[in-house]
Amino acid sequence: MEYRDLARYPFLKEATQFVKERQLGLEDLVSSTFAAEARRRGKARVLTALSDLTVPNGPVTSEEEAAQEVLSYPYARLLVSCIGDEALVRRYALAEAKAFNERLRRDDMGTVIMLAGELGVEAALAGDSLRMHFTDFLGYTSGLRGPEWKLVNQDLRRGYVLLEKARFVRVLEQALDERIEDELPLPVNDELLEAVRGDLAEVAAALEAYKERYRDEGFGEVSILKFPPCMRKLVAMAQAGQNMPHAGRFALTSFLSFIGMPVDDIIGLFSGSPDFDRSKTEYQVRHITGDGAGKRYTPPECATMRTNGLCFEPDELCNGRRVRHPLTYYRIRSHEKDGEGKGARPS
Numbered sequence: 319m320e321y322r323d324l325a326r327y328p329f330l331k332e333a334t335q336f337v338k339e340r341q342l343g344l345e346d347l348v349s350s351t352f353a354a355e356a357r358r359r360g361k362a363r364v365l366t367a368l369s370d371l372t373v374p375n376g377p378v379t380s381e382e383e384a385a386q387e388v389l390s391y392p393y394a395r396l397l398v399s400c401i402g403d404e405a406l407v408r409r410y411a412l413a414e415a416k417a418f419n420e421r422l423r424r425d426d427m428g429t430v431i432m433l434a435g436e437l438g439v440e441a442a443l444a445g446d447s448l449r450m451h452f453t454d455f456l457g458y459t460s461g462l463r464g465p466e467w468k469l470v471n472q473d474l475r476r477g478y479v480l481l482e483k484a485r486f487v488r489v490l491e492q493a494l495d496e497r498i499e500d501e502l503p504l505p506v507n508d509e510l511l512e513a514v515r516g517d518l519a520e521v522a523a524a525l526e527a528y529k530e531r532y533r534d535e536g537f538g539e540v541s542i543l544k545f546p547p548c549m550r551k552l553v554a555m556a557q558a559g560q561n562m563p564h565a566g567r568f569a570l571t572s573f574l575s576f577i578g579m580p581v582d583d584i585i586g587l588f589s590g591s592p593d594f595d596r597s598k599t600e601y602q603v604r605h606i607t608g609d610g611a612g613k614r615y616t617p618p619e620c621a622t623m624r625t626n627g628l629c630f631e632p633d634e635l636c637n638g639r640r641v642r643h644p645l646t647y648y649r650i651r652s653h654e655k656d657g658e659g660k661g662a663r664p665s
């Protein structure tokens with residue numbers, strides 16, 4: 319691979335080899351003057367993961383710059399490991415995986431196949447599509463919601479799932495996300511902690527600010543006037559006792575749970591349904607919301623809502639490109655100054 323590509327995919331074995339050939343070890347990474355730029359870029363990887371859920375594309379115009387960019391990756395992992403915070407690991411892994419998706423989508427099929435192999439996914443061309451074994455597909459899509467990720471809805475041939483490039487890369491994004499989450503935090507010793515102390519303080523402060531932002535941003539008092547059109551419609555359907563597709567119930571329940579509606583209120587909302595079965599509804603709602611103990615499901619993003627036919631009458635805010643998720647819509651409305659609609663409740 320060209321050095322520029324190694325800089326874009328620094329987790330590759332070849333990228334590690336590229337750095338090894340320059341005889342740079344961990345000690346050099348944390349203390350040498352040569353690696354100062356790599357440390358700066360590595361810290362930026364973690365900071366922008368926290369602030370924007372992305373990692374910067376550092377400029378690479380020479381092999382030396384490529385080495386700095388490749389080294390920024392282990393340095394970022396080192397910082398994340400030194401902090402050892404679960405939320406930071408998750409956020410950082412997701413940001414790296416999303417950046418990887420952005421980059422790989424623009425590359426050719428050959429590169430996609432090669433990168434898939436590096437992530438342990440055996441891939442091959444199948445006409446205009448790419449194929450992977452159904453066990454890989456199932457393994458990496460279990461966390462993806464929506465019918466488009468169900469195995470029964472795939473083009474399945476002799477045990478292989480055929481996917482167009484963007485969807486194939488989306489699965490690889492999951493694979494990288496899981497890999498980074500599994501790998502981190504790495505064990506670190508006191509010497510390392512001491513060597514990166516300055517940068518650690520900065521990352522720790524950013525992490526605290528990130529957590530604070532989410533605590534502060536919260537969703538405040540539940541107000542239906544801040545709801546996106548899709549959720550208003552689903553609430554109206556529930557209140558009118560209309561039958562709602564399973565995907566609609568899932569979207570509404572997870573959305574209401576995320577914005578802070580108590581589980582009992584959510585269950586009550588469905589009580590007008592003609593086939594209301596309290597214990598069944600309670601089981602489903604508690605499963606989706608995690609009910610304080612289990613996994614809490616995130617509401618589907620707008621693309622999935624559209625696929626499921628649940629994106630009802632998107633308004634100006636929806637169409638203004640800022641909204642890709644119903645929760646984003648709610649957050650934006652919640653922070654509008656006039657506080658319109660505060661206090662109203664959907665039930």
Ligand code: SF4
Binds near residue numbers: 624628631632637
């Ligand atoms: S664009 Fe998104 S937020 Fe707006 S109605 Fe559709 S699914 Fe809901």
